[in-house]
Amino acid sequence: MLMARRLPIPDRPVVVVTGASAGVGRAVVRRFAQDGARIALIARGRDGLEAAAREVEQAGGQALVLALDVSDADAVEDAASRVEERFGPIDIWINAAFAGVLAPFMDTKAEDYRRVTDVTYHGQVNGTRAALRRMLPRGRGSIVLVGSALAYRGIPLQAAYCGAKHAIQGFQDSIRAELDHVGSAIHVAMVQLPGVNTPQFDWIRTTMPNRPKPASPPYQPEIAARAIHYAAHHRRKSLWVALPSAKAILGDRLASPLLDRYLGATGFRGQQGAEPVSPDRQDNLWQPVPGDHGAHGRFDAQARRHSIWLELSTRPRLSASMIGAAAALAAGLLFRRKKG
Known part of the structure; x- marks a missing residue:
C-alpha cells in the first residue's frame, strides 16, 4: 500500500464544516479545534452551533457561527464570503450536512424525498461550488465529501438518502476529472462512513412503527471525524472508514442480486428497535430540533470505539x-x- 501524500495545509487552517451542530459534523469540529483551526460552523440549529463555537474557543481555536440551510445555494455562497472576510482564504471545506427519511419508497412523500436530496446531495454540491469558486484562482485547497457505504450499496427504507449518496459518488468523479483537466492541485476526497452513533436516529423522519436504530453496531463519531481529518490532509480519493463499509462496497460488486434479497428479508426489522415511536416525536427534516444534541446518539453502550480497518488504511x-x-x-x- 502506497503512502498517501500529505497536502500543503497550514498548521492552523481555515476550515468550513457543514452540519456542524451535531453528529459527525460536531465531532469533526472538535477534531479540527484540536489544531487551533479557525472554523466556520454551518447548520440550521443555532443552539448546537453556539455550543460548538464554545468548544472550539475552549480548545484554542476561533469560531464563526453561520446559521443557514445548505440547500440554499445563495446562502452558502454568502457564507463562504463571510468566512473569508473574517478568517482569510478557506483551506478546507467539509460537507457533512445531510437529512434522511426512514420509510418505504411508496410511503415517502414527494416533497420529503426532494428535501432529502436537496440537503444531502445538493447541499454538498452547493458547498463544493462555493469552495471551488475561491480555491480555483489560488490553485490550492481541500474539499471532503462525506459519503457512506450506502453510496455504493442501497438498503431498504432509505431510498432518498441512498440515492443522494450515490449521486455524490458520481459527482466526485466528474469534479476530479475536471480539476485534472485544468491541472489544478485542489484535492477532492470522499469518506465512506459505516453506521455512526449520532442523534440522527432520534430525529430522522420515519413512518415505521418502532424507533429507528442502526442496522448493525455503529461506530462512535470520533472515528468518522478522524477519517475526515485525515482525508482533508492527504491525497487520497476515497477512504473507507471501517470493515462494514468495505464489506458493503465489495459485497455489492461481487453479489449485488444476493444482497437485494438478503436486505429485503432483514433490512426492515434490522433498522427498528423494540420501542414504539413516540406520538410527540420531533424530526429535523424541515426544521431543526431545538437544543444542543452533541455528537453522540443513544447507542454508546453498543458503539465501537476503534476501527482496525481505518488504522490500516491510514x-x-x-x-x-x-x-x-x-x-x-x-x-x-x-x-x-x-x-x-
Whole structure:
C-alpha cells in the first residue's frame, strides 16, 4: 500500500464544516479545534452551533457561527464570503450536512424525498461550488465529501438518502476529472462512513412503527471525524472508514442480486428497535430540533470505539508490518507441519 501524500495545509487552517451542530459534523469540529483551526460552523440549529463555537474557543481555536440551510445555494455562497472576510482564504471545506427519511419508497412523500436530496446531495454540491469558486484562482485547497457505504450499496427504507449518496459518488468523479483537466492541485476526497452513533436516529423522519436504530453496531463519531481529518490532509480519493463499509462496497460488486434479497428479508426489522415511536416525536427534516444534541446518539453502550480497518488504511507501514508478520507466522506453521 502506497503512502498517501500529505497536502500543503497550514498548521492552523481555515476550515468550513457543514452540519456542524451535531453528529459527525460536531465531532469533526472538535477534531479540527484540536489544531487551533479557525472554523466556520454551518447548520440550521443555532443552539448546537453556539455550543460548538464554545468548544472550539475552549480548545484554542476561533469560531464563526453561520446559521443557514445548505440547500440554499445563495446562502452558502454568502457564507463562504463571510468566512473569508473574517478568517482569510478557506483551506478546507467539509460537507457533512445531510437529512434522511426512514420509510418505504411508496410511503415517502414527494416533497420529503426532494428535501432529502436537496440537503444531502445538493447541499454538498452547493458547498463544493462555493469552495471551488475561491480555491480555483489560488490553485490550492481541500474539499471532503462525506459519503457512506450506502453510496455504493442501497438498503431498504432509505431510498432518498441512498440515492443522494450515490449521486455524490458520481459527482466526485466528474469534479476530479475536471480539476485534472485544468491541472489544478485542489484535492477532492470522499469518506465512506459505516453506521455512526449520532442523534440522527432520534430525529430522522420515519413512518415505521418502532424507533429507528442502526442496522448493525455503529461506530462512535470520533472515528468518522478522524477519517475526515485525515482525508482533508492527504491525497487520497476515497477512504473507507471501517470493515462494514468495505464489506458493503465489495459485497455489492461481487453479489449485488444476493444482497437485494438478503436486505429485503432483514433490512426492515434490522433498522427498528423494540420501542414504539413516540406520538410527540420531533424530526429535523424541515426544521431543526431545538437544543444542543452533541455528537453522540443513544447507542454508546453498543458503539465501537476503534476501527482496525481505518488504522490500516491510514498507516500503510503498520499495514505492511502486519502483513509481513502474518506471512512469517503462516510460513512458520507450514514449516512445523512439514517437519512433523
